[in-house]
Amino acid sequence: MKKIAIYGKGGIGKSTITANLSAALSKKGYKVMQIGCDPKSDSTKALMHGVKIPTVLDQIKKNGKKVTLKEIVFEGYNGVLCAEAGGPTPGIGCAGRGIITAFEKLEELGAYEILKPDLVFYDVLGDVVCGGFAMPIRNGYADHVFIVTSGEMMAMYAASNIVSAIEGFGKRGYAKYCGLILNSRDIENEYELVSKLARETKGEIIGIVPRDVSVQNAERLDQTVVEAYPDSEMAICYRDLADKVMEV
Amino acid sequence: MSQLCVYLPPFSSDYSGVCTCLFDLNGMVVIHDASCCCANYVSYDEPRWFGNKRPIYCSALREIDAILGDDEKFIRKVVTASDSMKPEFIAVLGSPVPTIIGSDMNGIAQEIEGKTGVPTFGFSTTGFRYYNRGVAEAMVKFAKYYGGTSSQQNPGGVNILGLTVLDFSDNSNATDILNLFEENGFEVICSFMIGCSLMDIQRSTQAEMNIVVSQSGMALATFMEKEWGIPYVAATPLGNAGSEAVVRTVRQACEDRKSRVLHGEGLHDGEVLLLGEQMIANSLRNSLAQSYGVKGVTVGCLFGMDRALAQDFDIDIRDERHIRDLITSGKYSKLVADPLMKVLLKDRDISFFPLPHVAVSSKLYWHRYKTFIGDKMEAFIAQIAGTSM
Numbered sequence: 301m302k303k304i305a306i307y308g309k310g311g312i313g314k315s316t317i318t319a320n321l322s323a324a325l326s327k328k329g330y331k332v333m334q335i336g337c338d339p340k341s342d343s344t345k346a347l348m349h350g351v352k353i354p355t356v357l358d359q360i361k362k363n364g365k366k367v368t369l370k371e372i373v374f375e376g377y378n379g380v381l382c383a384e385a386g387g388p389t390p391g392i393g394c395a396g397r398g399i400i401t402a403f404e405k406l407e408e409l410g411a412y413e414i415l416k417p418d419l420v421f422y423d424v425l426g427d428v429v430c431g432g433f434a435m436p437i438r439n440g441y442a443d444h445v446f447i448v449t450s451g452e453m454m455a456m457y458a459a460s461n462i463v464s465a466i467e468g469f470g471k472r473g474y475a476k477y478c479g480l481i482l483n484s485r486d487i488e489n490e491y492e493l494v495s496k497l498a499r500e501t502k503g504e505i506i507g508i509v510p511r512d513v514s515v516q517n518a519e520r521l522d523q524t525v526v527e528a529y530p531d532s533e534m535a536i537c538y539r540d541l542a543d544k545v546m547e548v
Numbered sequence: 549m550s551q552l553c554v555y556l557p558p559f560s561s562d563y564s565g566v567c568t569c570l571f572d573l574n575g576m577v578v579i580h581d582a583s584c585c586c587a588n589y590v591s592y593d594e595p596r597w598f599g600n601k602r603p604i605y606c607s608a609l610r611e612i613d614a615i616l617g618d619d620e621k622f623i624r625k626v627v628t629a630s631d632s633m634k635p636e637f638i639a640v641l642g643s644p645v646p647t648i649i650g651s652d653m654n655g656i657a658q659e660i661e662g663k664t665g666v667p668t669f670g671f672s673t674t675g676f677r678y679y680n681r682g683v684a685e686a687m688v689k690f691a692k693y694y695g696g697t698s699s700q701q702n703p704g705g706v707n708i709l710g711l712t713v714l715d716f717s718d719n720s721n722a723t724d725i726l727n728l729f730e731e732n733g734f735e736v737i738c739s740f741m742i743g744c745s746l747m748d749i750q751r752s753t754q755a756e757m758n759i760v761v762s763q764s765g766m767a768l769a770t771f772m773e774k775e776w777g778i779p780y781v782a783a784t785p786l787g788n789a790g791s792e793a794v795v796r797t798v799r800q801a802c803e804d805r806k807s808r809v810l811h812g813e814g815l816h817d818g819e820v821l822l823l824g825e826q827m828i829a830n831s832l833r834n835s836l837a838q839s840y841g842v843k844g845v846t847v848g849c850l851f852g853m854d855r856a857l858a859q860d861f862d863i864d865i866r867d868e869r870h871i872r873d874l875i876t877s878g879k880y881s882k883l884v885a886d887p888l889m890k891v892l893l894k895d896r897d898i899s900f901f902p903l904p905h906v907a908v909s910s911k912l913y914w915h916r917y918k919t920f921i922g923d924k925m926e927a928f929i930a931q932i933a934g935t936s937m
Contacts, residue, residue, distance in 0.1 A: 394648065396649075396650055397648055397649075397650060400650050430617065430649065430650060431617060431649050431650020431651060431652070432650045434650070434652070435650065438652055438654075438655065439652075439654060439655060439658075469655065471658065471659045471662050472652065472654075472655030472656075472658045472659055473655070473658055474655065
């Protein structure tokens, strides 16, 4: 089983990319599981065709200890297993601790042993702001981390911070940083800027996702590009990126 | 509010379970806390603390350390202490605050081991779980790490699993259990975890049989059976006849190499309610049924229920209110429980039989603990059954 965490600044397109990777790899015959690690709980929206699935934390709140795997993991497009960690009521509680609790519940219920996915994607909120958001890269969870960034300064700044966090945890045997995914915003010298970041972080750009209207169009249909426009250039791009991801 | 305890104290928690397991070993144990959890363990959960000197520390976690997630400070302190103490191992334990802020105790342990070269174990204890979870984790972790790979088997060699002062106090109970098996021709290789050494744990894989005396020993028993093919017998020796029955079962299991959980036969719900540790309560029930014909005995598991050990009608106790509801149900005419629970009877016409438990009433009764093997316990069982001896 391969476990991969996708990090990056909030709003950079992690969920869109992750969902398309999940869809593409499921079409290649892999059993894929995608776990959204963001209190917004919208990571798997396109895979679930717009249906908002109950989050792990919602179910714990509702059912206490009696939560079952069926109540927190749902089958989406082409059999992709979808789960959302969820989070507290905005403005109160602790989102980071929420991620930990959700992960512990998935493990306690034997999600990985029972569902036996070939590949697990953790789609993680913005930045490693506290202990909870480092959970997906802890020993035993993700083995590899990819960071989504554009050439915008704040996105690269966040990416750099995430790499620092991963390096800081190096002595603990956490997940390895495996490179950047450039989600293009068509800004000037974008490739050069992100290449420089890749060099500085001792990583590489493993794939470039161009800016394309098909992404928004698919989003309106509550689908991934891989599902909505399987023959499009963008779908090919996501499939190529999926192959690269599988090489780690 | 339904979980509010009005009469009962909080029961011993997981970090106390880990600490008490490691008490006899030459290691350094550090609870990552603000002093309260450590104080709780040494003052209320460890009968052996007074008059003994053991390297059990607290990290003196402060608000700013928690806010900043300052693991480095904690690691520095442990490394410094390790340099002067030269322990054989280090254990770092979580508590409620590290749990809430998401401290990774295993990751921290890995860093400390990297800096000191001393085997270091991280325990994600939270303070929100019962002691038996900590006991189980500590035993499995140490057996995994120190358990030898020798395939050489020691005929007649047995291990005792789940022996801790939180269940058996520090009177003669642990020695009595060891003596029972030694006197019956067995050699106790390792008594997890009272009076054992790291060397004993290393040799434990040579045992022919494991004897599980408390529910917390089940995780290790299952692991050792899977990993090293050692079968187990799950039962606590109690009284005279009950102890002999356990020895007989161990002999049978040694012959056919099959694991066994001692269950009584023809049991049914009602009459006697036993509240306590599941394995000890089960064994008490077996004695009542087999020696005295009392078959209506229900076990109420105070620290979580292991289904594999339970009868269909046994109860996983949720909270104090649940106990009160059971008492007022009119179903039971006798209650066997820690003396602190007597107050819950109020004016109910139920006979009460006190069986102290350290994890419930702490120091209040730990020096008045019952001896589990022999005449006194046999008389106690007979008294519950309503038979005078």
